[in-house]
Amino acid sequence: METNLYTERLHLRKLSISDSTNLFNIWSDPDVTKYMNIDNFHNENQAIEIITYLNELAEEEKAIRYTIIELSSGEIIGSCGFNSLDFDNEKAEIGYDLAKTHWGKGYAPEAITALLDYAFNTLELNRIEAKVEPQNINSIKVLEKLHFTFEGTLRQSEKSKGRFIDLNMYSKLKTDLKRL
Structure with a gap:
């Protein structure tokens, strides 16, 4: 699977253990992890464990996670990717997170657009899903901006x-x- 995706302002590359310090700084922010299925991290080893786990899933072609790098600065600003890949049903679920200092700058839609292009044109998937807590207004705005269709609420x-x-x-x- 592709390890590098590029947009006008971003480089998305497969997660690396060397990203652990920067991603720990992002994933330790309770505002960033508020709607993620992880608690905010308290030590860098947690980031190393998650990166290792996600890379194992990528090797099994069950998921793939990218580090989001701002091209102009070379700064790691978040991560995104396919939380689950289902090639039998030609679908995947996406997820994404950004450092709070980069919210509201259009980076999330830009990164997700790259994921969509890769999913539909290279992986030849038919469906991309995103599951969002109803209170996560910022993420919902991103999906609406990208013309995702709201299908309903999965209760509990x-x-x-x-x-x-x-x-x-x-x-x-x-x-x-x-x-x-």
Whole structure:
């Protein structure tokens, strides 16, 4: 699977252990992890463990996670990728996170657009899903900006941080691209 994706302002590359310090700084921010299925990290070893685990899933072609790097500065500003790849059903679920200092600058839609292009045109997937807590307004705005379709709310769909949470299901189909 592709290890490098580029946009006008971003370089997305496969996670590396060498990213652990920068990603720890992002994943230790409670505002960043508020709607993620992880608690904010308290030591860099947690980042190393997650990176190792995600890279193992990538080797098995079950998931792939990219480090998001701002091209102009070379700074690591977040991560994104496919949380689950289902080639039998030609679909994947996406996820993404950004350092708080980079919120509101259009980086999330730019990174997700690169993921969509790769998913539909290289991996030949038909459907991309995004599950978002209903209170995560910023993430919902990103998906709406990219013309994802809201399909409904999955009530108490997953357990996160010790409690059951509702998740809004959004999707984008390969055929949706032809309508834009």
